[in-house]
Amino acid sequence: MIGNVPVGGGAPVSVQSMTTTPTTDVDATLQEIAELTAAGCDIVRVAVPSQDDADALPAIAAKSQLPVVADIHFQPKYVFAAIEAGCAAVRVNPGNIKKFDDRVGEIARAARDAGVPIRIGVNAGSLDPRMLAEHGQPSAEALVESALWECSLFEEHGFHDIKISVKHHDPLVMIEAYRGLAERCDYPLHLGVTEAGPPPQGTIKSTAAFAVLLAEGIGDTIRVSLSAPPVEEVKAGTQILQSLGLRPRSLEIVSCPSCGRAQVDVYKLTEEVNAAFEDFPVPLRVAVMGCVVNGPGEAREADIGVSSGNGKGQIFVRGEVVRTVPESKIVETLVEEALKLTDSESGA
Ligand code: SF4
Numbered sequence: 001m002i003g004n005v006p007v008g009g010g011a012p013v014s015v016q017s018m019t020t021t022p023t024t025d026v027d028a029t030l031q032e033i034a035e036l037t038a039a040g041c042d043i044v045r046v047a048v049p050s051q052d053d054a055d056a057l058p059a060i061a062a063k064s065q066l067p068v069v070a071d072i073h074f075q076p077k078y079v080f081a082a083i084e085a086g087c088a089a090v091r092v093n094p095g096n097i098k099k100f101d102d103r104v105g106e107i108a109r110a111a112r113d114a115g116v117p118i119r120i121g122v123n124a125g126s127l128d129p130r131m132l133a134e135h136g137q138p139s140a141e142a143l144v145e146s147a148l149w150e151c152s153l154f155e156e157h158g159f160h161d162i163k164i165s166v167k168h169h170d171p172l173v174m175i176e177a178y179r180g181l182a183e184r185c186d187y188p189l190h191l192g193v194t195e196a197g198p199p200p201q202g203t204i205k206s207t208a209a210f211a212v213l214l215a216e217g218i219g220d221t222i223r224v225s226l227s228a229p230p231v232e233e234v235k236a237g238t239q240i241l242q243s244l245g246l247r248p249r250s251l252e253i254v255s256c257p258s259c260g261r262a263q264v265d266v267y268k269l270t271e272e273v274n275a276a277f278e279d280f281p282v283p284l285r286v287a288v289m290g291c292v293v294n295g296p297g298e299a300r301e302a303d304i305g306v307s308s309g310n311g312k313g314q315i316f317v318r319g320e321v322v323r324t325v326p327e328s329k330i331v332e333t334l335v336e337e338a339l340k341l342t343d344s345e346s347g348a
Helices: 026-039 051-063 076-085 100-114 129-135 140-155 171-184 201-215 230-243 266-277 295-301 327-346
Strands: 014-018 043-047 068-072 089-092 118-123 162-167 190-192 221-223 251-255 284-289 304-309 312-317 320-326
Touching: 014 230, 026 043, 026 051, 026 230, 043 051, 051 068, 051 076, 068 076, 076 089, 076 100, 100 118, 100 140, 118 140, 129 140, 140 162, 140 171, 162 171, 171 201, 190 201, 201 221, 201 230, 221 230, 251 266, 266 284, 266 304, 266 327, 284 295, 284 327, 295 304, 295 312, 304 327, 312 327, 320 327
Parallel strands: 014 043, 014 221, 043 068, 068 089, 089 118, 118 162, 162 190, 190 221, 251 284, 284 304
Antiparallel strands: 304 312, 312 320
16 A cells, blocks of 8 residues: 555556655645646655755645655665655665665664555666676666565565566666566566656657556556656556556547548647546547548547538537537537536436
């Protein structure tokens, strides 16, 4: 359990992100967490690079709507501070903690007493120097060996409440590492392609890697690391899970790519429809088709849809044409019909 979120053991795959505000700024951090919560995030991580950040943790952990994972590098003393502050979990990167082995017993004891799980987060960029010397590079095998060795340090102290990540910027190396890890241990795994870059590159790298691994049943929590606001990470992570059938769909826009037959500006109309339905309270499949070739067929498959032609839009609801309206009225008519549909189905 990360707070109230079950992880592993057949629990639904969770979406994580990380705040970008200075952790010392409690209000700004809580505001960002509120935005992440609204976007569908399940678990949030906050960086703890200094004592001032550690001092802010009690207020953040107490008021956050999401379980808070404290992210600790370099200084074991912040691990104890995070546990005491009421954080739901602690992420440590043993490769970045000098003489980590000497402190494991104390960390394991404190975490066990508080019921706080530890994520062992191995990163290609900060692999334990001993592993790097042995393997020559942060290969998949080096990442796996490093993670398992770090787990064994905790296991020696009877501590098994562990989640592992072995992140690499190359999706192929990352996939190989997680496969290796899944073969050799039974701990829950947190998936991430690290330093994946800005969207769409970062989103695509993460999607490619996560799709392969999740299809094989590997992965319990995910983070789409992006050089973009964290809400974008959560939206991407949620859509990956929805596309793989691992999370119920919210809004699904089925829109055509447009072509020479289009009789409407499909991109603009799709954007407007997306914006109009983004916060719609009920999950819907909304079709936006640029002409009558595939339009009516696809629009019929959706809960609601439009097929355009000759400056007009044929509005479909559950396979039936209900109205034909001028192009300028398409978006508002779709919203009107969606409200009628959801009211009638909820018995309102
Ligand atoms: Fe082209 Fe019509 Fe298909 Fe859209 S629905 S891609 S406009 S043929």
